Amino acid sequence: MTRRETGFDTATRIVAGDDGTNYDPVAIALHWATAVLVFALFGLAISWDSFAKPIQETLQSLHVSLGVLLAAVVVARLVWRWIPGHQVGSIEAGWVKLASKGAHYLLYVLLVAQVALGFLFRWAQGHPAGFFGLFAIPGPFGQLDRPTRHQIHDFHEWVGWAIVIIALLHALAALYHHYVLKDRVLKRMLWGNGRS
Ligand code: HEM
Ligand code: HEM
Numbered sequence: 001m002t003r004r005e006t007g008f009d010t011a012t013r014i015v016a017g018d019d020g021t022n023y024d025p026v027a028i029a030l031h032w033a034t035a036v037l038v039f040a041l042f043g044l045a046i047s048w049d050s051f052a053k054p055i056q057e058t059l060q061s062l063h064v065s066l067g068v069l070l071a072a073v074v075v076a077r078l079v080w081r082w083i084p085g086h087q088v089g090s091i092e093a094g095w096v097k098l099a100s101k102g103a104h105y106l107l108y109v110l111l112v113a114q115v116a117l118g119f120l121f122r123w124a125q126g127h128p129a130g131f132f133g134l135f136a137i138p139g140p141f142g143q144l145d146r147p148t149r150h151q152i153h154d155f156h157e158w159v160g161w162a163i164v165i166i167a168l169l170h171a172l173a174a175l176y177h178h179y180v181l182k183d184r185v186l187k188r189m190l191w192g193n194g195r196s
Contacts, residue, residue, distance in 0.1 A: 021088045022184075022193040030077040031189060034111070035167070037070040042164050045157075061130060064122055068131045071115045078108065091185055103170055110163045117156040124149045 023031070041063055048059040080086055090097045122129045123139025130136040144152075177185035187193055 022188040023088055024086065025191060026080055027077070027086065027088070028189060028191055028193075030073055030080060033073045034070070034077065037066055037073060038111075038163060038167060041066055041070065042160060045160065064118070064129055065132045067115065067118045068129055068137070070111075071119070074108075074111050074115060078112075088188070091183060091188075100173070103166065103173075107163065107166060107170065110159055110166070114156065114159045114163060117152060117159060121149070121152045121156050124152050 044059050044063045044066070048056045048063075051059065090100060092100055119129050119137070119139075123141060124144040126143030128136035128138040174186045174189070177183050178187070184193075
């Protein structure tokens with residue numbers, strides 16, 4: 001059974017820079033959907049080379065379909081976050097707060113860039129961005145020349161690696177908070193945090 005919070009507990013949390021806010025259920029669902037999709041997209045991209053051509057192409061169109069889904073999830077997360085009352089104050093203070101905010105903003109910037117590069121790349125190949133055969137988003141231009149395609153491919157690959165490395169460090173930081181510092185940083189990003 002969890003102990004009810006006393007006034008003293010609340011006061012110490014406020015002094016520590018923790019205003020007691022939690023992520024809401026929609027924000028939590030969008031965060032974990034982003035995490036699952038990013039790792040699935042990366043896993044597909046680094047493994048399709050070891051398969052024969054037809055399977056490779058199926059994995060690539062699965063990558064694009066999940067990419068379209070990621071685009072929707074990232075847009076939904078940014079819109080949700082932008083609506084007043086949906087922002088969550090940092091538990092941290094000083095440089096740690098700055099670093100964690102910096103990492104989160106960097107992740108958003110890289111995610112948006114990666115989605116844009118992904119669409120650009122699909123269109124540059126002369127294909128629409130399909131979604132599980134249900135619909136396809138056609139590109140505003142036709143197939144681009146080989147050097148341009150290579151350039152877009154390389155950017156998309158670098159940004160993909162950057163996202164995965166930063167996200168892994170971000171996850172390690174969250175686990176460090178949970179298991180070593182034993183604070184609420186990870187818990188407030190989980191369902192059952194009191195607001196969900
Ligand atoms: C590709 C994977 C991931 C991405 C792109 C990602 C991205 C983000 C972003 C952008 C935020 C800021 C949310 C906001 O305030 O708008 C955030 C918060 C958070 N993430 Fe992740 N995340 C990923 C995976 C993970 C994993 C695996 C964990 C845990 C093991 C985790 C734990 C957290 C926690 C605890 C917060 C809240 C931090 C706080 O309260 O200041 N994330 N994540
Ligand atoms: C964070 C999310 C993503 C990651 C980590 C990621 C990662 C990668 C990587 C590493 C490659 C290069 C694989 C190789 O050259 O063998 C790749 C290829 C590709 N990605 Fe992504 N990607 C993401 C999102 C997207 C999105 C949103 C789209 C488009 C809707 C997309 C479309 C493509 C396409 C068309 C290819 C080339 C497939 C081919 O060679 O035909 N990606 N991706």
